[in-house]
Amino acid sequence: YWLARMLEAGEDPLFVARRMVILAAEDVGLADPQALVVAVSGQQAVHFLGMPEARLPLAEVTVYLARAPKSNSAYAAYTRAAADVERTRNDPVPIHLRNAATRLMRDFGYGEGYRYAHDFEGHVVPEQTHRPPAAEGNVYYEPGTLGDDARPRDA
Known part of the structure; x- marks a missing residue:
């Protein structure tokens, strides 16, 4: 619904594609790493096709992202690491x-x-x-519980 509403109202399809790439990285994340590939491919298709054909790859990306398992573990890991950088940037x-x-x-x-x-x-x-001693041992990445993010990894 919201995709169609934005496009029918004249929203720039590249703006929509950019938001989908962000959604794939921030909200789907490591639960389905392929989501980022799909979203970037959609952005490239929008750039290549233009409107009105761009509606089709955008619809495909929208459905893919809506159905994908969600995880913000990479986003949360970066946030924790950035906090350590702020505290230890001169180390x-x-x-x-x-x-x-x-x-x-x-x-x-x-x-x-x-x-x-x-x-x-x-x-x-x-x-x-x-890492610098003040940041050593801090855990940044904590796996999520859905999709690929929940799969155990060999150490």
Whole structure:
């Protein structure tokens, strides 16, 4: 209903498509990661086709997003991480994560102690930190209970 009402009233179909891309990322999220692909494809189709044909891909995206399971876990994770950034933005990057692109940087110890994740079981480096100490250990992503977001992942 609201899609038809907006388009029939003359709303810019690219504005509608933009809102659908946002909805796919923010409200459907990791419960159905394909929703973002569908929404972006819809936006590209709207841009390519123009009106009145753009109604059809917009209708398809609308129905897909309405039927999709919902999760805001990625949005919530980003919000928690951004709060930590606000609190720790002046803390230094751990030395082992700094890029040693020059001899001077290597002389300062940049990159020392870096361990390549793919050399370890499960591609996870045990006991290697990746954040400033004040943010280390904080959990940002908490899986949702619907769709793909609820599937257990191998560590």
